[in-house]
Amino acid sequence: MLETIWFILWGVLWAVYFMLDGYDLGLGALMPFLAKNDTERRLIYRTMGPHWDGNEVWLITAGGVTFAAFPTAYAVMFSGLYSALMLILFALILRGISFAFRDALDHPRWKSIWDWCLILGSFLPALLFGVAFANLFQGIPIGAGGIYQGGLLTLINPYGLAGGLLFLLLFTVHGSLWLAVKTEGDLQQRGAAMARKLWPWLLVMAVLFLLSTQRLTFLYDNYLAHPVLFLIPAVAVAALIMIRVFMGKARWWKAWFASAATIAAATLFGVVGLYPDLLKSSIDPAHSLNIHNASSSPLTLKIMLGVALTFVPLVIAYQVWVHWLFKDKVREQDLDHEEAY
Amino acid sequence: MDALMLSRLQFAVATFFHFIFVPLTLGLSILIAIMETIYVRTGDEDYRRMARFWGRLFIINFAIGVVTGLTLEFQFGTNWSRYSSYVGDIFGSLLAIEATLAFFLESTFLAVWIFGWNRLSPRVHCLSIWLVALASNLSALWILIANSWMQHPVGYTIRGGRAELTDFLAIVTQPFAIQQFFHTVSGAYILAGFFVMGISAYHLLRRQHIPFFTKSFRMALTFALVFSLAEIVQGHIHGGEVAKIQPTKLAAMESHWESQTGAPMWLFLIPDEKNERNLVELGRIPGALSMLAYHSFQAPVKGLKDFPKDERPPVTLTFVAFRTMVGLGFLFALLTVVAWFKRNKLLESPGFLKVMLYAIPLPYIALQAGWIVTEVGRQPWIVYGLMKTRDAVSPIAASQVGVSLGAFILVYSLLGAAAFYLMIRYARLGPQPLPAAAGEEV
Numbered sequence: 001m002l003e004t005i006w007f008i009l010w011g012v013l014w015a016v017y018f019m020l021d022g023y024d025l026g027l028g029a030l031m032p033f034l035a036k037n038d039t040e041r042r043l044i045y046r047t048m049g050p051h052w053d054g055n056e057v058w059l060i061t062a063g064g065v066t067f068a069a070f071p072t073a074y075a076v077m078f079s080g081l082y083s084a085l086m087l088i089l090f091a092l093i094l095r096g097i098s099f100a101f102r103d104a105l106d107h108p109r110w111k112s113i114w115d116w117c118l119i120l121g122s123f124l125p126a127l128l129f130g131v132a133f134a135n136l137f138q139g140i141p142i143g144a145g146g147i148y149q150g151g152l153l154t155l156i157n158p159y160g161l162a163g164g165l166l167f168l169l170l171f172t173v174h175g176s177l178w179l180a181v182k183t184e185g186d187l188q189q190r191g192a193a194m195a196r197k198l199w200p201w202l203l204v205m206a207v208l209f210l211l212s213t214q215r216l217t218f219l220y221d222n223y224l225a226h227p228v229l230f231l232i233p234a235v236a237v238a239a240l241i242m243i244r245v246f247m248g249k250a251r252w253w254k255a256w257f258a259s260a261a262t263i264a265a266a267t268l269f270g271v272v273g274l275y276p277d278l279l280k281s282s283i284d285p286a287h288s289l290n291i292h293n294a295s296s297s298p299l300t301l302k303i304m305l306g307v308a309l310t311f312v313p314l315v316i317a318y319q320v321w322v323h324w325l326f327k328d329k330v331r332e333q334d335l336d337h338e339e340a341y
Numbered sequence: 342m343d344a345l346m347l348s349r350l351q352f353a354v355a356t357f358f359h360f361i362f363v364p365l366t367l368g369l370s371i372l373i374a375i376m377e378t379i380y381v382r383t384g385d386e387d388y389r390r391m392a393r394f395w396g397r398l399f400i401i402n403f404a405i406g407v408v409t410g411l412t413l414e415f416q417f418g419t420n421w422s423r424y425s426s427y428v429g430d431i432f433g434s435l436l437a438i439e440a441t442l443a444f445f446l447e448s449t450f451l452a453v454w455i456f457g458w459n460r461l462s463p464r465v466h467c468l469s470i471w472l473v474a475l476a477s478n479l480s481a482l483w484i485l486i487a488n489s490w491m492q493h494p495v496g497y498t499i500r501g502g503r504a505e506l507t508d509f510l511a512i513v514t515q516p517f518a519i520q521q522f523f524h525t526v527s528g529a530y531i532l533a534g535f536f537v538m539g540i541s542a543y544h545l546l547r548r549q550h551i552p553f554f555t556k557s558f559r560m561a562l563t564f565a566l567v568f569s570l571a572e573i574v575q576g577h578i579h580g581g582e583v584a585k586i587q588p589t590k591l592a593a594m595e596s597h598w599e600s601q602t603g604a605p606m607w608l609f610l611i612p613d614e615k616n617e618r619n620l621v622e623l624g625r626i627p628g629a630l631s632m633l634a635y636h637s638f639q640a641p642v643k644g645l646k647d648f649p650k651d652e653r654p655p656v657t658l659t660f661v662a663f664r665t666m667v668g669l670g671f672l673f674a675l676l677t678v679v680a681w682f683k684r685n686k687l688l689e690s691p692g693f694l695k696v697m698l699y700a701i702p703l704p705y706i707a708l709q710a711g712w713i714v715t716e717v718g719r720q721p722w723i724v725y726g727l728m729k730t731r732d733a734v735s736p737i738a739a740s741q742v743g744v745s746l747g748a749f750i751l752v753y754s755l756l757g758a759a760a761f762y763l764m765i766r767y768a769r770l771g772p773q774p775l776p777a778a779a780g781e782e783v
Binding site: 072100146299 | 400401403407408410411414417418419420423425426432433436437438446448449450452460461500503507735736744748756760763766767
């Protein structure tokens with residue numbers, strides 16, 4: 001029971017992470033297509049400035065909780081996916097620094113270097129998280145004793161790439177909508193147009209992904225056993241359609257919330273399908289790591305549950321407050337009056 | 342080199358780099374919070390400008406601290422997977438608690454502080470930097486509790502081929518953890534104090550922004566003085582704790598080979614690891630080692646020779662690092678005491694100001710040396726007495742680690758260069774007039 005609660009919490013943490021960091025990863029990756037000059041680039045940075053770091057802590061927490069609640073799964077997952085994770089890590093390092101350093105010197109080449117760190121540092125994690133999670137859904141070659149048997153390119157397979165593209169589209173739509181929410185004038189127009197342009201591709205990709213999930217993975221087994229669970233993918237699809245509806249009415253906040261719901265429900269769709277496995281072995285189900293053979297002791301799970309139930313609501317409360325505090329659109333004069341990092 | 346050696350090097354690079362930037366943020370956040378509090382209480386604009394000027398330097402360090410901290414969390418899984426699954430039940434939960442309690446608070450309220458100058462009342466704005474300071478230090482507490490468990494594992498039992506938690510409170514409240522926390526944060530506060538004094542000295546030497554930097558200098562001086570003196574007493578207590586629970590580390594710290602009662606200390610010695618002796622020993626202080634470690638001139642102190650060879654840490658490195666740390670620790674106390682007597686005539690003491698300017702790197706060296714003692718001195722164990730480092734590494738190819746280590750060295754060198762360039766530039770620029778011109782605030 002305790003293990004199941006932690007499995008759900010584990011999935012929820014990843015869902016919240018993708019839902020939040022998704023918009024700043026997506027917007028960062030799209031920056032060269034959205035900003036025409038330095039002021040616009042600064043505005044784009046400024047829309048993410050107060051939030052990106054708080055969003056990224058959800059990743060640290062999701063990673064930490066994997067370590068705390070399912071240490072064996074954490075160990076095998078992180079060592080098995082070594083190269084992919086290192087790429088994500090370097091990308092996140094450089095993009096994180098670009099927020100702090102970019103406007104610290106008024107020199108075009110300096111700024112351009114950090115802009116590219118932001119762009120590539122946002123694009124790569126968006127793509128690679130998708131590749132990694134699709135591979136987790138599909139199963140990776142784990143042998144006896146939790147030893148990863150695959151090579152560097154094992155993760156690059158059709159389903160993995162489909163997952164990567166899906167995440168990239170989810171995040172870029174999410175980021176375009178964030179820009180439409182947070183800016184006005186030309187920049188808002190471009191964000192809105194970008195979201196409208198990307199949405200049909202997202203729809204196509206989502207349908208393709210759901211179909212290939214049926215052919216290439218066992219995720220639907222849980223759903224067929226408990227049909228009520230189909231509510232989760234149904235919410236994902238409904239939210240995806242609501243994005244289009246709200247975009248049509250130019251209701252940008254609502255469209256953004258619909259996009260957030262799409263991302264969260266899509267993540268949970270995969271995680272629930274995976275249950276009770278955390279890491280499915282594609283070699284032999286006996287080598288799979290699941291909540292029974294990979295979790296921490298009941299005492300640790302209990303203590304961690306106490307910590308999570310006390311502090312996570314508190315975190316959500318003050319992060320909501322911060323989003324409320326900075327809810328206004330970012331204007332050019334804000335760049336002069338407030339300090340960009 | 343094999344995956345083990347490469348992983349050790351990579352971890353060393355990642356931790357040392359991380360800890361160049363983090364200690365400053367631990368202390369400077371508190372100093373900035375005090376500055377802003379004085380501004381809120383008195384309305385003295387100088388203190389508001391101080392908070393913003395030092396805040397800018399704080400942000401550069403904080404940013405590097407955050408992103409390099411991510412590396413550390415990842416690495417336990419990527420490079421030390423056997424360690425992670427063996428002790429994750431305990432160690433993993435401490436890291437997760439750190440993230441939940443401290444990282445969210447720290448990151449979220451730093452953003453509030455940076456972007457909230459014109460949106461919040463001065464009191465609430467000031468509260469946000471206090472929360473950042475609290476969270477940074479809370480984060481230090483949890484990570485040091487986790488590290489202390491690697492130094493002295495308690496509150497666990499071996500069950501099902503791994504260490505499982507049995508007593509959470511024993512881990513969180515063990516004396517070693519408390520001592521290590523106070524020792525580390527005091528060191529960080531000394532570093533922050535010297536950083537602020539050194540940069541202030543630079544401007545005072547040039548006779549610019551005199552009231553601004555006199556105030557900064559004095560505030561940092563009080564801070565550094567208190568913690569430099571406290572660190573000497575506290576370091577002694579912490580050393581006693583090490584002697585009790587990690588006898589091999591103590592012996593390596595002192596390059597002490599033969600077990601004996603009434604063990605002496607040497608003012609100067611050169612270890613000769615190969616021949617298990619010291620090449621040179623000068624300035625004998627009888628019974629001093631026994632006294633310092635066990636509070637009795639006659640207490641027996643076990644020598645390295647009485648430990649199996651494969652359970653001894655590298656002696657020379659541990660010994661040199663320990664001497665460096667202790668020597669610098671006394672120097673900090675001396676410098677801050679001298680500074681205290683000169684505090685009202687700083688401008689008339691250009692020689693001393695110059696010393697304080699050039700002293701900026703010293704606490705950095707002392708802190709890194711301290712971590713060498715802690716981590717190298719614990720070898721060959723990853724968890725003292727429980728798991729050897731060589732048994733902890735992931736089953737991964739050396740080539741993979743080689744590539745990532747190369748990438749770390751490259752990326753971190755560039756980041757380090759950029760960060761120091763920015764820090765020096767902003768430090769030299771001095772405080773900017775308020776309200777600031779476009780884009781040049783803080």
